[in-house]
Amino acid sequence: VLTWHLKLAPVNIGGVRTEPKKSRYHHGDLRNALIAAGGELAEQGGPGAVTVRAAARAAGVSATAAYRHFAGHDELLQAVREQAIRAVGRAMVRRLAALEDVEAGRAPGAARQAAQVGPGPAGRSPAMRRMAAIGRGYIDFALAEPGLFRMAFDCVAKPELLPGGPPDPSALLAQSLDELVAAGELTPQRRAGADLVAWAVVHGLAVLLTQGPLTELPAAEREQAIEQTLQLVAIGLTAPA
Amino acid sequence: VLTWHLKLAPVNIGGVRTEPKKSRYHHGDLRNALIAAGGELAEQGGPGAVTVRAAARAAGVSATAAYRHFAGHDELLQAVREQAIRAVGRAMVRRLAALEDVEAGRAPGAARQAAQVGPGPAGRSPAMRRMAAIGRGYIDFALAEPGLFRMAFDCVAKPELLPGGPPDPSALLAQSLDELVAAGELTPQRRAGADLVAWAVVHGLAVLLTQGPLTELPAAEREQAIEQTLQLVAIGLTAPA
């Protein structure tokens, strides 16, 4: 498979770019190419834009060829969705890593500011900062790739749960909540069901900001809303009733 | 217009139901009929199911006829959306009214229980109970009419803000937050931006429960999640940081 890949890549000989002539016949990695194309379609036009024909077109292949790799439209959609969910997880992990860099003093001040991973309001604990970071990552992704975000969680017909492939957004959240319990900041009673609630809060904000009537909210207000929302979770989970 | 309506209604003479023969030619209220049909289509298949042709079909009219009342597909969609948003507002008002009945002792215990408008956790203030009631109403609607709910807030292309027609969901929320401030339970500083945050929380839950991967969550867990979420807002908004 890898050799195919290499064979298909444009060859650069003596500075002249040479496309392999008819070797497109056997594409070699069409399944992944179709999924990638589907991701781009989703990013540009939402889940509705992910069609068998369009994906095949984008991959430079006849529509029929897609049926060698997917039983039908639904299966392609599912594959693109799984890819999108993993991308969300990656965005969350990215924020988490940036936070760790800052905390360990590995990030210069400018990068720290640019990454918007400041410690937040004074008194936010390490575990809570991590929690806020993954929430940030989630919203980051929604803002940066609204179409893909939509693709990830708009399971109109198929309510199947998330794929487990890492990084799994819901696993990251669960882990973060467990840390809060371990740190003694979240009682075990309130830990139960907290996954869903915390997810709902961040998801709601992401949806409103990217698909809802608040799509064009000015950046400053948007930023304030994000910080306020993360703060609401922090207080709501840990403050005494 | 009203006379048309009367003329078109089935006439009941001596127990025999008589449809007016060809008076369907001039429908008389086609615009509203198309919007209503669009609402039903949205409820069954989401916003994507709201097409000019399908609405006309459902109204018993040729597709072309719709163009006498709407400039095109977009305008029909917008009208159906406005109707859906008002329906959300009505669901919120309904909960509010039920709560008031209970508080005034006008509702018998059974109805009280059936309406699920109990006072919630001990110590929830009157203003907070009202706040929880409108949140409940919002989620009620999403669960009862997921397709219409989707129609109401899925403004992919047109991020125009909500129509002001009463009852306006966002106005109800703003009013409720103002009450919390008046009651001294929410500081004016935290009141700022609270609309968006509170909306995001409830919206996120509604979306996850009806369109997301949690569509098939058992009712008991769902109920717990709703109560927990409302509690998170209550604590998060009013507890000291």
Added chain:
DNA sequence: TGTACATCAGTGAACGCGCGTTCACTGATGTAC
């Protein structure tokens, strides 16, 4: 009250589009001997 006529609100045929999917096919690849 009757009549001529403008306007209004429908009709059905037709257009071009993109879709999912099936079909018979064909050329390239990999393998057994």
Added chain:
DNA sequence: TGTACATCAGTGAACGCGCGTTCACTGATGTAC
């Protein structure tokens, strides 16, 4: 190492579908005299 052949991964034409929208039209309604 060569060769025959099965299999694999593509092709393009075609199907039927529902869509938005335009067109010329027609019958019902409302109005001026």
